[in-house]
Amino acid sequence: MKALHEFRKEYTLGRLTEDSLTEHPIDLFEVWLKDAIDANLPDPNAMTVATVNSEGQPSQRIVLLKDLSKDGFVFYTNLGSNKAKDLKHNEKVSLHFPWYFLERQVSVQGRAVKLSRKEDAAYFLSRPKESQLGAWASQQSKPISTREMLMTQFHQMKEKFAKGEIPLPDFWGGFRIEPQRIEFWQGGEHRLHDRFEYCKQDDASWKIQRLMP
Template identity: 65%
Template sequence: MKIDAIRRSYTKDKLELDKLNPDPIAQFELWLKDAIAAELPDPTAMCVASVDADGQPSQRLVLLKDVGVDGFTFYTNLGSRKATELTANPKVCLHFPWHPLERQVIVYGIAERVSATQVAKYFLSRPKESQLAAWASEQSRPVSTRQALLQKFAEIKHKFEHGEVPLPSFWGGFLVRPHKIEFWQGGEHRLHDRFMYSKQDDNSWSIDRLCP
């Protein structure tokens, strides 16, 4: 299979310093609204990169569930590989790949656990099937067959057939507090527009244009 000639031109938009919001969170929210308005599949999907004790990076796609002045929030099984790695080494990188818009956002930050109250509030807002799946799956652990997983799900569904599904003790969330955020807009001739926001000691943000 020959793939070295696969390429396309990036011509949808340009990004200029004077058009950027001085607050990267506000700028991110503008781009996220664009991604949602464009009806992109999974506009809140982000790649979460963590590192294990041996320095081996790992990545997975996770859905962003909240964004605000403090940062970016997602939820997960606390026994999962990502949760284990982020607990040991909270340095994390998030990547939002909005390919149809020829845009990317990369977030560099520190992950911290969110409060039990916040976790419970979000968990209870989830569809019941998603709540049951959280109970049924020992995320990142080996499972013999898919049938075994479905059997566990059926057992959990029967157990909580009546009434609310309680919050599992092993389920939680992480807030990623950013210290750098990069915005990438594809450009003609591979001369892409890249801007890096860097957080300063006084909590303001500096902005640098980067070479593509």
């Protein structure tokens, strides 16, 4: 195997110029997300969510972006999970979209806001039945001795809710990440990447500036 320092490539797929920018960063994000979808990237809506716990320890995990608007980025989780506990203690959060096959990445900094139960229910009821059962079966982030035990819990839930709609668990819901800063990164030749940062101002407008690579 080659030594790690021998892995090198030039980034030549595109440029990000001032002419490509939009007044609101979500408009540009939607363009880039569509490009990722059209390129048939695996899980184009996958994003890393970074949180910090009560002891100051950061942690990261990949989740799926499930809704997007000018108000922010939405994902859902078990409210007893480590990330939900972190967000209860510290609402500040970072997101990262690693579209490296397009030589692009987007970083987001903002704060997490819990969705309403009405919003939670609307999305939960739209999920496949098996995913709904999975939410009931798993106490996310808690230890479990075997996968067989997890599957047993799944089948118990399947029997319990065999008739009628599966209700929204009270321990499951969503968060909206309201962005305060969004950076768009496009790989460039000779490590001279294009980086543009959007920072939200007090009047809700966005300040845009180019960053050194």
